[in-house]
Amino acid sequence: MKIVAISGSVRKESYNSALLRAACDLAEAPMRLELYQQLVTLPAFDPALTEQLVPDAVVEFRSLLAASDGIIICTPEYAHGVPGALKNALDWLVDCADLVLKPAAVMSVATSGLGGVRSFCPMVQVLSAMNWQVVIEASLQVPFAKRRFDDELQLRDELTRQRLSIALSALARVVMELR
Ligand SMILES: Cc1cc2nc3c(=O)[nH]c(=O)nc-3n(C[C@H](O)[C@H](O)[C@H](O)COP(=O)(O)O)c2cc1C
Numbered sequence: 300m301k302i303v304a305i306s307g308s309v310r311k312e313s314y315n316s317a318l319l320r321a322a323c324d325l326a327e328a329p330m331r332l333e334l335y336q337q338l339v340t341l342p343a344f345d346p347a348l349t350e351q352l353v354p355d356a357v358v359e360f361r362s363l364l365a366a367s368d369g370i371i372i373c374t375p376e377y378a379h380g381v382p383g384a385l386k387n388a389l390d391w392l393v394d395c396a397d398l399v400l401k402p403a404a405v406m407s408v409a410t411s412g413l414g415g416v417r418s419f420c421p422m423v424q425v426l427s428a429m430n431w432q433v434v435i436e437a438s439l440q441v442p443f444a445k446r447r448f449d450d451e452l453q454l455r456d457e458l459t460r461q462r463l464s465i466a467l468s469a470l471a472r473v474v475m476e477l478r
Contacts, residue, residue: 307374365397376418404437414440
């Protein structure tokens with residue numbers, strides 16, 4: 300069961316990417332997470348290029364997701380919204396027939412106490428508009444990131460580990476049901 304995990308932050312010391320790395324470690328067989336870390340290679344979305352002349356980086360991105368059993372997107376909140384690099388990537392996926400009903404979990408990690416809710420909620424809307432199957436039981440908001448991770452960005456908070464584990468199990472359950 301291959302799950303592609305996308306961080307909405309391209310920052311080297313990103314808490315959102317750190318949560319996804321923790322998810323990689325927590326995932327139990329047959330689930331296997333693969334981190335997609337190429338957001339910066341995707342050019343600015345241009346609808347004129349969606350049919351022909353699709354850039355190679357976009358072709359690879361679409362193929363990776365199409366071949367997956369599910370997707371996790373974990374994103375910070377920038378200026379009360381979805382970070383531009385992530386939204387740009389998603390714009391390239393609008394109308395991808397291979398992704399219709401793809402099970403997806405939305406996660407957000409923030410240093411503030413709101414847990415990135417103003418990115419989390421629009422992400423659910425955007426993915427639903429794209430006809431992905433957002434699995435709310437597999438979705439998660441993590442506030443106060445600095446308390447949850449140590450200086451090496453290892454997830455140290457037991458409650459968050461448990462919540463993450465439960466979320467991964469919920470996603471695995473939906474994927475199995477679809478088989
Ligand atoms: C440009 C920018 C805008 C931000 N806007 C918000 C915001 O609207 N709300 C919020 O809670 N945090 C905001 N933050 C703080 C981020 O939540 C925090 O930096 C978080 O650690 C970013 O995620 P990352 O560690 O995965 O990169 C912002 C940070 C940046 C750099």
